[in-house]
Amino acid sequence: MSLTVAEKEHWKERISKRITQKIDSLMATDPAFMKRIDSEATKAARVSLGIDTFNDEIEAIEKQTAELAKRKEKLEAAMREQVLKTVEDTGAGSGRHSYCYSNPVDDAVKLRKKAHAAKLMAETELGQQILKLQQEREELLDTVWLATSPAQIKKLWETVIATLGQENTEMQAAALSIEPMDE
Numbered sequence: 001m002s003l004t005v006a007e008k009e010h011w012k013e014r015i016s017k018r019i020t021q022k023i024d025s026l027m028a029t030d031p032a033f034m035k036r037i038d039s040e041a042t043k044a045a046r047v048s049l050g051i052d053t054f055n056d057e058i059e060a061i062e063k064q065t066a067e068l069a070k071r072k073e074k075l076e077a078a079m080r081e082q083v084l085k086t087v088e089d090t091g092a093g094s095g096r097h098s099y100c101y102s103n104p105v106d107d108a109v110k111l112r113k114k115a116h117a118a119k120l121m122a123e124t125e126l127g128q129q130i131l132k133l134q135q136e137r138e139e140l141l142d143t144v145w146l147a148t149s150p151a152q153i154k155k156l157w158e159t160v161i162a163t164l165g166q167e168n169t170e171m172q173a174a175a176l177s178i179e180p181m182d183e
Contacts, residue, residue, distance in 0.1 A: 008145060008148060011144050015140055015143075023137075033124075037121055038113075041113045042109065044120075045112030046109060049112060136171050139169050140171075142157075
């Protein structure tokens with residue numbers, strides 16, 4: 001008997017959860033690993049985009065801005081205190097707003113950073129293990145379907161992978177070796 005779509009989704013989620021737990025345990029062996037990868041990948045992305053020199057000045061401005069924001073918060077707090085001394089309940093808010101926007105420079109850095117992070121992770125054993133597990137998790141839906149598919153679909157999958165010059169993940173290779181059930 002074939003699995004239903006809901007059953008396949010259930011198993012995909014259960015296996016994904018286990019992979020995530022394993023990735024988490026690997027990362028726990030070196031808690032600063034991903035922070036280092038993130039920092040190095042960000043630097044490499046900025047260098048490859050030719051914007052690293054601008055970043056130093058921006059960081060100096062951001063530091064000054066943070067200092068000014070702290071001063072502003074202290075002044076606002078002092079003003080609120082003064083008003084509260086004078087009036088029992090003003091009901092006034094802080095008046096601050098936050099705005100969300102997309103910045104093409106930030107978007108470009110994020111894209112390059114992702115590629116550099118993968119390259120940096122591939123240079124270490126821990127990073128290689130994490131990348132392998134992340135790929136297995138990303139490919140998990142295909143893997144579950146392959147494990148429960150008829151021979152024709154498995155053959156088609158192998159042809160597609162060969163045509164594209166790709167390789168199956170370890171779990172996909174195992175799924176392909178499972179004999180299809182008779183309907």
